[in-house]
Amino acid sequence: MQKLYYCLLLFLIVACTQKSIKKDTVNVEAVDIKEYISKGSNDTLKESERIKFVDKAVLLIENSNPTSNDYNKYLYDAAIGYYKLREDKKLSKVVSKLLTKSRNENDSLSIAKAYNLKANQEINLSNNDSAYYYLLNAEKIFFRLRDSLNLGKNYIDKAFVQLYENDFSGCELSSIQALNYLRNFDEPLKEYNAYSLIGTCSNESRNYENALIYHSKALSLVKLHPDIRNSKVHYESSSLNNMGYVFQNMEKYESAIANYRKALLSPNLLEESPYIYSTIIDNLAYSKFKLGEYSELPKLFFDALRIRSQNGMYSGAILSKIHLSEYFSKVKDSVNSTKYALEALSDSKKTKVSGDILLALKQLSTVDHQNSSLYSKEYIRISDSIQIEERKSKDKFARIAFETDEIIQEKDKLAEQNRNLLYFFLATLFVGLLLFVIRTQRAKNRELLLKQQQQKVNEEIYNLMITQQATIEENRVKEKKRIAQELHDGVLGRLFGARLNLDSLNRFSDDESITSRFNYLAELKNIEQDIREISHDLNREKYVLINNFVAIVSNLLEEQSNSFEADLTSILDESIQWDKVSNAVKINLYRILQESLQNINKYANAQHISVEFRKENDQIMFKITDDGIGFVVNAKKKGIGLQNMQSRVQECEGTFEIKSKKGKGTTTIVFVPIEKKLEEV
Numbered sequence: 068m069q070k071l072y073y074c075l076l077l078f079l080i081v082a083c084t085q086k087s088i089k090k091d092t093v094n095v096e097a098v099d100i101k102e103y104i105s106k107g108s109n110d111t112l113k114e115s116e117r118i119k120f121v122d123k124a125v126l127l128i129e130n131s132n133p134t135s136n137d138y139n140k141y142l143y144d145a146a147i148g149y150y151k152l153r154e155d156k157k158l159s160k161v162v163s164k165l166l167t168k169s170r171n172e173n174d175s176l177s178i179a180k181a182y183n184l185k186a187n188q189e190i191n192l193s194n195n196d197s198a199y200y201y202l203l204n205a206e207k208i209f210f211r212l213r214d215s216l217n218l219g220k221n222y223i224d225k226a227f228v229q230l231y232e233n234d235f236s237g238c239e240l241s242s243i244q245a246l247n248y249l250r251n252f253d254e255p256l257k258e259y260n261a262y263s264l265i266g267t268c269s270n271e272s273r274n275y276e277n278a279l280i281y282h283s284k285a286l287s288l289v290k291l292h293p294d295i296r297n298s299k300v301h302y303e304s305s306s307l308n309n310m311g312y313v314f315q316n317m318e319k320y321e322s323a324i325a326n327y328r329k330a331l332l333s334p335n336l337l338e339e340s341p342y343i344y345s346t347i348i349d350n351l352a353y354s355k356f357k358l359g360e361y362s363e364l365p366k367l368f369f370d371a372l373r374i375r376s377q378n379g380m381y382s383g384a385i386l387s388k389i390h391l392s393e394y395f396s397k398v399k400d401s402v403n404s405t406k407y408a409l410e411a412l413s414d415s416k417k418t419k420v421s422g423d424i425l426l427a428l429k430q431l432s433t434v435d436h437q438n439s440s441l442y443s444k445e446y447i448r449i450s451d452s453i454q455i456e457e458r459k460s461k462d463k464f465a466r467i468a469f470e471t472d473e474i475i476q477e478k479d480k481l482a483e484q485n486r487n488l489l490y491f492f493l494a495t496l497f498v499g500l501l502l503f504v505i506r507t508q509r510a511k512n513r514e515l516l517l518k519q520q521q522q523k524v525n526e527e528i529y530n531l532m533i534t535q536q537a538t539i540e541e542n543r544v545k546e547k548k549r550i551a552q553e554l555h556d557g558v559l560g561r562l563f564g565a566r567l568n569l570d571s572l573n574r575f576s577d578d579e580s581i582t583s584r585f586n587y588l589a590e591l592k593n594i595e596q597d598i599r600e601i602s603h604d605l606n607r608e609k610y611v612l613i614n615n616f617v618a619i620v621s622n623l624l625e626e627q628s629n630s631f632e633a634d635l636t637s638i639l640d641e642s643i644q645w646d647k648v649s650n651a652v653k654i655n656l657y658r659i660l661q662e663s664l665q666n667i668n669k670y671a672n673a674q675h676i677s678v679e680f681r682k683e684n685d686q687i688m689f690k691i692t693d694d695g696i697g698f699v700v701n702a703k704k705k706g707i708g709l710q711n712m713q714s715r716v717q718e719c720e721g722t723f724e725i726k727s728k729k730g731k732g733t734t735t736i737v738f739v740p741i742e743k744k745l746e747e748v
Contacts, residue, residue, distance in 0.1 A: 107148035121148040139177040179208035219248030226264045235268040255292045282310045299339040304330040308347045320354040327351035345374040385411045385423045396434045404434045637678040655715040663691045671695025689737040697727040
């Protein structure tokens, strides 16, 4: 016992150690994944190094076996790393894997986040149609999950797409929806984007007062949050520039210049955000130009053009050239004015940005008087096509939304059909199983009922046989008693009288009389003794067996010997205690014996039959052998008689064996327990 205890203790220690090792391994993998992803997001490192760290994280995710939620989360974080690094091929691969795994697991949140990330990738690739489609899919899932935070962020991304496609009303509506969903969350940067988008859309729609309100809200939000204000993106300068641009469109150039000057006060603006810096100085120069203040002109225009050209800001560079064309036109330098206008048109045709082409054509129609009519016609043609495209774009977004809803409805309908089919299949399966169980139970009940009836009939038959045998035995006993009385009262009485008469011969003393007398007396005594023994034997019940089973079997064997030609020998072991054997076992043994004898009489053509009942350990061995023609034991189809014998032996929980060969006779051996009591039904 002590040894067993130590073995069990050792097993528990090993198991716990293995579990601890496994847990530690998983934790180490999780720490490594997080560390690699964190380093991949560290913008102080080189991009090549950051890409390698994200690659390591993805490889570790694929080779590890974290939980489902962790796996999806790590994949999403790695995808974000690729997105920031503009590794589009790797990003597509990871997002595809995330979508596949999330769909297989019905992880709706991960599916929606993957859609949103895919949409942002399409925005960077200027595939606004695809981006809008993915954003709509993400929106539907976030809405169904009631995930207000992610839904608000998704609306911000949707608003940017609508702004790029000049859908200003749609952009403004999406931004307002974003603010409604983000209201209860601490997401100041997302709120800033929403306010800025509403301000920009209002400015483009010439609702300048509303534009100033929302740009002011964005600026106030930046001032309330130092982490945003101190960002290298320079959100404060961006908002001041946006407000200055609104004032510029309102022709309030002094207010515009004041905002631009204030925006330029941000430290390290040129180094950290050349885009914003170049935009501010170009806008500042244009407002000064409109006021007729040429003190810093055209230097500011040239500075903006240089920064934009160096940093690949093609649309900004085109705008700077158009502003330079306007400036030189104002100062009567037609050569430079035409030069920069032509360069702007050439560059805009390369970039294929319709808005830039229109600005360049408009400027050329003003400064190139010889070709003014040609440029004006081209301007009108492109302007009309742009308006048509803008209408198409709005219709396109509506169509995408409609088609997305249709696809979702079809998916929902298909899912509902699949659910209905599944429910129908399960219901059918359940009904089928129920019917099968009912039929099986009924069959069992019928079988049990038949067994009960068979048992009852067997008992009744056996009781009738016992009653019949008891009647026979009773009559036999009466007859034996009658004979005994006759012998005792009749024969013995007369013999006793004779003995008394002969005793009277004792008066004669001659030798012959004496000899005769003694001879008669001795003979009479012998006869008297024989008669007494016969009387006692007839009156003794040594042949009456318990329940008369042996008598019944003996009668059956006697009837067999008298009715058929085959010689019959039988052995009934007297050591068998038949009182310990249940009636069910006795009747089954009797029926098996009866069936076996019938089969021998019908089919075997046997010359000799041997029947044995022996006690072996705690079992009764019943064996019947004949020297008949035999049969094939392993035949596929067995007769009903043989099946009945097997069934009876099984009912007695015994064993049954038949040995037979063609021309070699047949031996049937049955073993049944003596004291095994069957359940009374």
